[in-house]
Amino acid sequence: MRRYFGFVKKEFLHIFRDFRTLIIIFGIPAAQILIFGYAVRTDIKNAGIAVLDLSRDEITKRLTGKILSSGFFRKTEDLYSYKDIDRVFKKGSTKAVIVFEEGFGRNLMREGEAGVNIIADGSEPNSATLVTNYLQAIVNSFNLELGRTGTASAALIVPEVKMLYNPNLESQFMFVPGVITLILILICALMTSVTITREKEFGTMEVLLVSPLKPIQIILGKVTPYFFLSVFNVIMILLLSWLVFGLPVKGSYVLLLAVSMLYILMALSAGILISTVSTTMQQAIFISLIGMMLPTVLLSGFIFPIENMPKIYNYLSAVMPPRYFIVIIKNIMIKGTGFGFVWKETLILLAMTVLFISLSLRKFKIRLQ
Amino acid sequence: MAPVIESVNISKKFGNITALYDVSFEVNVNEIFGFIGPDGSGKTTLFRIIATLLLPDSGSMKVLGLDSVSGFKSLRREIGYMPGRFSLYQDLTVEENLKFYATVFGASVEENYYLIADIYSHIEPFRKRLAGNLSGGMKQKLALSCALIHKPKLLILDEPTTGVDAVSRTEFWAMLERLKEYGISVIVSTPYMDEAMRCSRVALIQNGRILSVDAPLKIRDSFSRRxxxxxxxxxxxxxxxxxxxxxxxxxxxxxxxxxxxxxxxxxxxxxxxxxxxxxxxxxxxxxxxAGIEDRFLELMENSDQKNTDQIF
Amino acid sequence: MTGKSVISVKNLVKKFGNFTANDNLCFEVYEGEIFGFLGANGAGKTTALRILSGLLEPTSGEVTVAGYDVSKDSEKIKKNIGYMCQKFSLYDDLTVSENIVLYGGIYGLDNQSLRERKNKLLKQLRFEEYETRLIVDLPLGLKQKLAFSVAIIHNPRIVFLDEPTGGVDPVTRRQFWEMIWETASKGITIFVTTHYMDEAEYCDRVSIMSEGRIVAIDTPENLKKQYNAETIEQVFVRIARPLKN
CATH class of the missing domain: 3.30.70.100 (Alpha-Beta Plaits)
Known part of the structure; x- marks a missing residue:
C-alpha cells in the first residue's frame, strides 16, 4: 500500500508541475462550456426571414408588417414558390421562411381559421428555436389583436412550425452532456496513455519494471490521480453550467455522478490499453485522438444525430462507448429519467470497462521486448 | 560462496541480428565486474537479461542463486538497476526522485542513508532542484543513489560514465569501490577502456561475444607481443x-x-x-x-579475422 | 602553430538569466589546426560551441568565425562551417545515399558535383556496398564516419565536432581520428570536444574549460610540462574542476 501511495503522490507531482497539463485539464472544459453556452444565448436582432405569400391579401400584409416592425426580424426576400425555399436557406442569411397558404384571408374570414407555416433552418438548432418561438409569439398576439378589433370573431391563425435539416431539433443544452463526454475521454484516455508511454520513452519504466511494483500497482497508481481529477471536472462543468446558464440537472445527482464514474473508469482503462500498444508518446496521442476523440465528436450523437447517419456509421457508433454515455446523461440531466430508463446503456458501458481492463492487464508487459 | 551471477551459453537474437552469442561468465561476491566494449557490442542486452527485463533465447542465467526467468519476482527485490539513460524523473526534484524510488522498493531514505551518504552528499545542496536541471555528473550521482537506496545485493550499472567528464568519472569509481564494504556486488559496463583498471575483473565484449574474462592486470599481461x-x-x-x-x-x-x-x-x-x-x-x-586497450585492439583484430563477414 | 586565425573570440560573455555560462572567453583558433575543446559537464562547452556555430547569440564580446561576426553574419558563417554532434547528425530512416544527397543539397551543391562527391566519398569510406542501406542498420562507428564525411561535404573552412567518438569502438575511433588528421592536412580547421582524454593528445592545441572560464590553453606537450603530468587526463583532473562546493 505504501508503494501505491508513493506512486500516486509522484503522479500528482507530475501533473501539478506541468502547467500545460493543468490548462488542458481545467482550462479546456471551462472554456468549452463558456463558448458553447454563450453561443447558445444569442438574442435575436434583425434575424433574416423570407416571405412566401401565396394569398397576398389585406391580412397577410398586416401580419407581415407586424412581424417586420417588431425589430427582431428583417425581410431578406419575397418568394414566389415553394421551390425557392431551399435556395434561400442555402444562401445562409435567412433563418426562417413564413408561408401563408393560398386564400389565407378568405379562409380566416369564412372558416375562422387559416394556416401559416413557419419553416426554420434546423441546422442551427439554437437560433431556429428562438426564431420560431418569437414568430409564434407574434402570430399569437396578432390573433388577439384580430379578436379585439373584431375583424373576425374567433378567428384563429394556426402557425405550424417545420424544421428543415434537423426535424427533431435537439435541445439547445445538448452541449453540456456533449462537453462532459468529450472532456472525460480527453483527460482519461489521452492523458493516461501519454503518461505511461512517457515513462517508456524516458527509460524510467525500465526501473519501475525491475522494482517489486506489480503491474496492477503501476496501472492503479497511474489511474488514480486522473480518476479524481475527472470526477472533479464533471462537478466543475455541472456547476459552471448551472451558475452561468442556469441549467439544472433534472434527474438524480447521485445517479449522474455514479454513471460518470463508470464512464471515467471505462475511458481510463481505454487509455491504459492504448499505452500498452504504443511505444512512444506520439503514437499514444495519435491513437487517442483518432481512436477516441474523433469518434466521440463525430459518432456519439454529440453533434450529428445518430438516427440520420448511414447504416454503416450507425453500426460503428454502436461500438463507441461515448454514444451510450451521452444517452445516459441526456436522459438524467435533461429528461430527468431514473436508472430504470438507462440500465441497458449502463450495462453496456460496464461490459466495455471490464473488457478494457482485462485486455490491458493481459497486455501489460512485465519485461521489455 | 556461490557466485552472484552464473551465465551459461546465453544467446539472444533480435530478428536477424544476433545481440549475444553463447555468453558464459561468472561474477563472484563482492566483485566489481566490468564489461568493456563499444556501443552495440551487446552490453545493454546482457544487462537487461540479468535484470530480468529480457528473456534469453537460450542458455541459463542465475542471479543471486535464482533463475532470472522463473525467479524474476524475488530477484527484482534484490537488485539495483541503473539503465544507460539515467532513469530519473526530470520534473521531480532531487529529493522527490530519491524518496519515490525508496518507496517503490519498500525502503526508506532514513534507514539506508548511510549507504548513499558518501555519494548523495555531493548533490544534497541541490536537493530542491529539478533533476532535469542537473549537470551530467550530478544526474549520474543521483541515479546511483536511487539505485542503491533499497540496499540491493547486486548493483547493475549500464554505462554509468558515458558522456560524463573525466573528473566525475574518477569520483564515481572511487564511490563504487567503497560499496564493497557493504557487501554489494557490482556489474558495470563502460566504453572507456581505461576504466577497466578499476574493476576486480573485466570481460571484453565485442559483437555479442566475450573475447576475454580476467583480472585487468592479467588481461594486460596477455598481450602477445612486445x-x-x-x-x-x-x-x-x-x-x-x-x-x-x-x-x-x-x-x-x-x-x-x-x-x-x-x-x-x-x-x-x-x-x-x-x-x-x-x-x-x-x-x-x-x-x-601494453594497456587494456592494446589488448582489446589485439583481440578485436583476431576476432575480426575470424569472422569478418559477421561484423557489418 | 601560428598562421591565419579562423576563429577569434574576444571577451565572450553569455548569460542565461543570472547564470553565466561563458565568462569572458578569449582565444584564437588557426587555420588547419586541430583544436580540442575540453571541459567538465556543465562547464559551458556546449554554449560556446553553439555561439561559434551561429546557433546562439552572445550576450557580449566579439566573436568572428571564418572572418564573419557571429551576431551579424550568422548566415554566412553557416555556409563556411560543418557541424556534427554525437546525438544527431544523420536521418536514421533514410539511406546512406539519401543522406549524402540531402546534406549536399542543403549546402547548395549542384547535381553534377553532388554526384561526383558522393561517389568519391563512398569510395573513400569503402562504403559502396552500403549505399542503399538505411542509416539505422549501420554500426555506430560507420555512422559516425559517414556523419563526419557529410559534415565536410561542402568543403567548409571549419568543422565543429561535438563528442564525435562517444561509445565508438577503439579501432573505429582511431580510424575516425585518421580521417580528422587527413581533413586537417587539407587545411580544414577542426574544432572538437571529447571526453576521451587520450584523444585530447591527438590535438594540436587544447583548451580546458571550468565553470564558464578557460583555465588552460596550450599544446598538450606544454600543458603536461606545466602541470608536471604524464597525461592530459592528469592535467584535466587537476584543473577542470575547482574545489568542490
Missing amino acids: LFRIRAGDKYSLINALRKYPETVTAFPFGDSVHTTFKGDSYDNSLSEYLIKCGLTDVTIQETK
Whole structure:
C-alpha cells in the first residue's frame, strides 16, 4: 500500500508541475462550456426571414408588417414558390421562411381559421428555436389583436412550425452532456496513455519494471490521480453550467455522478490499453485522438444525430462507448429519467470497462521486448 | 560462496541480428565486474537479461542463486538497476526522485542513508532542484543513489560514465569501490577502456561475444607481443610512415605516441633511418607495457579475422 | 602553430538569466589546426560551441568565425562551417545515399558535383556496398564516419565536432581520428570536444574549460610540462574542476 501511495503522490507531482497539463485539464472544459453556452444565448436582432405569400391579401400584409416592425426580424426576400425555399436557406442569411397558404384571408374570414407555416433552418438548432418561438409569439398576439378589433370573431391563425435539416431539433443544452463526454475521454484516455508511454520513452519504466511494483500497482497508481481529477471536472462543468446558464440537472445527482464514474473508469482503462500498444508518446496521442476523440465528436450523437447517419456509421457508433454515455446523461440531466430508463446503456458501458481492463492487464508487459 | 551471477551459453537474437552469442561468465561476491566494449557490442542486452527485463533465447542465467526467468519476482527485490539513460524523473526534484524510488522498493531514505551518504552528499545542496536541471555528473550521482537506496545485493550499472567528464568519472569509481564494504556486488559496463583498471575483473565484449574474462592486470599481461611506443613531431605522418614500414604488424595512435608491434618483436637501426628519411623529426622509440586497450585492439583484430563477414 | 586565425573570440560573455555560462572567453583558433575543446559537464562547452556555430547569440564580446561576426553574419558563417554532434547528425530512416544527397543539397551543391562527391566519398569510406542501406542498420562507428564525411561535404573552412567518438569502438575511433588528421592536412580547421582524454593528445592545441572560464590553453606537450603530468587526463583532473562546493 505504501508503494501505491508513493506512486500516486509522484503522479500528482507530475501533473501539478506541468502547467500545460493543468490548462488542458481545467482550462479546456471551462472554456468549452463558456463558448458553447454563450453561443447558445444569442438574442435575436434583425434575424433574416423570407416571405412566401401565396394569398397576398389585406391580412397577410398586416401580419407581415407586424412581424417586420417588431425589430427582431428583417425581410431578406419575397418568394414566389415553394421551390425557392431551399435556395434561400442555402444562401445562409435567412433563418426562417413564413408561408401563408393560398386564400389565407378568405379562409380566416369564412372558416375562422387559416394556416401559416413557419419553416426554420434546423441546422442551427439554437437560433431556429428562438426564431420560431418569437414568430409564434407574434402570430399569437396578432390573433388577439384580430379578436379585439373584431375583424373576425374567433378567428384563429394556426402557425405550424417545420424544421428543415434537423426535424427533431435537439435541445439547445445538448452541449453540456456533449462537453462532459468529450472532456472525460480527453483527460482519461489521452492523458493516461501519454503518461505511461512517457515513462517508456524516458527509460524510467525500465526501473519501475525491475522494482517489486506489480503491474496492477503501476496501472492503479497511474489511474488514480486522473480518476479524481475527472470526477472533479464533471462537478466543475455541472456547476459552471448551472451558475452561468442556469441549467439544472433534472434527474438524480447521485445517479449522474455514479454513471460518470463508470464512464471515467471505462475511458481510463481505454487509455491504459492504448499505452500498452504504443511505444512512444506520439503514437499514444495519435491513437487517442483518432481512436477516441474523433469518434466521440463525430459518432456519439454529440453533434450529428445518430438516427440520420448511414447504416454503416450507425453500426460503428454502436461500438463507441461515448454514444451510450451521452444517452445516459441526456436522459438524467435533461429528461430527468431514473436508472430504470438507462440500465441497458449502463450495462453496456460496464461490459466495455471490464473488457478494457482485462485486455490491458493481459497486455501489460512485465519485461521489455 | 556461490557466485552472484552464473551465465551459461546465453544467446539472444533480435530478428536477424544476433545481440549475444553463447555468453558464459561468472561474477563472484563482492566483485566489481566490468564489461568493456563499444556501443552495440551487446552490453545493454546482457544487462537487461540479468535484470530480468529480457528473456534469453537460450542458455541459463542465475542471479543471486535464482533463475532470472522463473525467479524474476524475488530477484527484482534484490537488485539495483541503473539503465544507460539515467532513469530519473526530470520534473521531480532531487529529493522527490530519491524518496519515490525508496518507496517503490519498500525502503526508506532514513534507514539506508548511510549507504548513499558518501555519494548523495555531493548533490544534497541541490536537493530542491529539478533533476532535469542537473549537470551530467550530478544526474549520474543521483541515479546511483536511487539505485542503491533499497540496499540491493547486486548493483547493475549500464554505462554509468558515458558522456560524463573525466573528473566525475574518477569520483564515481572511487564511490563504487567503497560499496564493497557493504557487501554489494557490482556489474558495470563502460566504453572507456581505461576504466577497466578499476574493476576486480573485466570481460571484453565485442559483437555479442566475450573475447576475454580476467583480472585487468592479467588481461594486460596477455598481450602477445612486445610493444613499442614511438613518438615524433608529426603524429599523422608518423602513423602513415609506420604503416608503410614492412616490418610493422600494427600501429595505433595512443595519446601522444604510436603503439607499434613488429614482426619478430624487435626493430633495428633501419627503423630510425627509415623514419628520418620520411621527413620525421624528434623521433623517440621505447618499449612500453601494453594497456587494456592494446589488448582489446589485439583481440578485436583476431576476432575480426575470424569472422569478418559477421561484423557489418 | 601560428598562421591565419579562423576563429577569434574576444571577451565572450553569455548569460542565461543570472547564470553565466561563458565568462569572458578569449582565444584564437588557426587555420588547419586541430583544436580540442575540453571541459567538465556543465562547464559551458556546449554554449560556446553553439555561439561559434551561429546557433546562439552572445550576450557580449566579439566573436568572428571564418572572418564573419557571429551576431551579424550568422548566415554566412553557416555556409563556411560543418557541424556534427554525437546525438544527431544523420536521418536514421533514410539511406546512406539519401543522406549524402540531402546534406549536399542543403549546402547548395549542384547535381553534377553532388554526384561526383558522393561517389568519391563512398569510395573513400569503402562504403559502396552500403549505399542503399538505411542509416539505422549501420554500426555506430560507420555512422559516425559517414556523419563526419557529410559534415565536410561542402568543403567548409571549419568543422565543429561535438563528442564525435562517444561509445565508438577503439579501432573505429582511431580510424575516425585518421580521417580528422587527413581533413586537417587539407587545411580544414577542426574544432572538437571529447571526453576521451587520450584523444585530447591527438590535438594540436587544447583548451580546458571550468565553470564558464578557460583555465588552460596550450599544446598538450606544454600543458603536461606545466602541470608536471604524464597525461592530459592528469592535467584535466587537476584543473577542470575547482574545489568542490
